[in-house]
Amino acid sequence: MVKFNEVMEEEKARRLNPVVLAFIGDAAYSLYIREKLVFASDYKTGTLQKLSSASVSAKGQAALLKNIEAKFTDTEREIFLRGRNAKKPTKSKNATVAEYNLSTGFEAVVGYLYLTGAYARLDDLLSEEQDEVRG
Numbered sequence: 391m392v393k394f395n396e397v398m399e400e401e402k403a404r405r406l407n408p409v410v411l412a413f414i415g416d417a418a419y420s421l422y423i424r425e426k427l428v429f430a431s432d433y434k435t436g437t438l439q440k441l442s443s444a445s446v447s448a449k450g451q452a453a454l455l456k457n458i459e460a461k462f463t464d465t466e467r468e469i470f471l472r473g474r475n476a477k478k479p480t481k482s483k484n485a486t487v488a489e490y491n492l493s494t495g496f497e498a499v500v501g502y503l504y505l506t507g508a509y510a511r512l513d514d515l516l517s518e519e520q521d522e523v524r525g
Contacts, residue, residue, distance in 0.1 A: 397507035404465070406505075408473035408498045415501030420446050422516055448485035451493035457518045466499050473498025 403411070423445045427438050444450050462470060474495030482490035503512045 395507075398505040400465075400506050403502050403505045404469070406502075408469065408476045409478060409494070411469065411499075411501035411505070412473050412476075412494045412497035413501065414504060415497035415499065416446075418504040418512075419451070419497060419500045419516070422512070448482050448489045448493035451496045452485070452489040454516075454518060455492050455496045458515050461515060462499070466502070469502045470495040470499050 420442065423442045424438070427433070427441055431438075433441070445454070459467075459470070472495075474491045476494065476498075478490070478494060481487075482493075485493070500512065500516075503509075503515075
């Protein structure tokens, strides 16, 4: 039985398909942004959705990646490259192919860190987002 926030062994997480890591990373990043917005403001849900969409989009993630990529460890860089270069089952509707590929790599790193319980590391990397989210 899986428990909420159960931690996965790093080696097992590393072996996961990078698109699977991006799948969980997308959800974890979305929750991170939503929490930041709720803690930082008292906006109504429509405004919260609009603000979160800008950050959680492929364009928003690709932009954030430019600020944090240099901070990646060797393992994070390897996971990012695997995610960026992976064959994806879908195409982006509102971003370029390059932005979509970068965002998939970003999400793979977030997914890996989330699954392995590296929450402090996630917070360190994602704290670049804080000032933008406060709107």
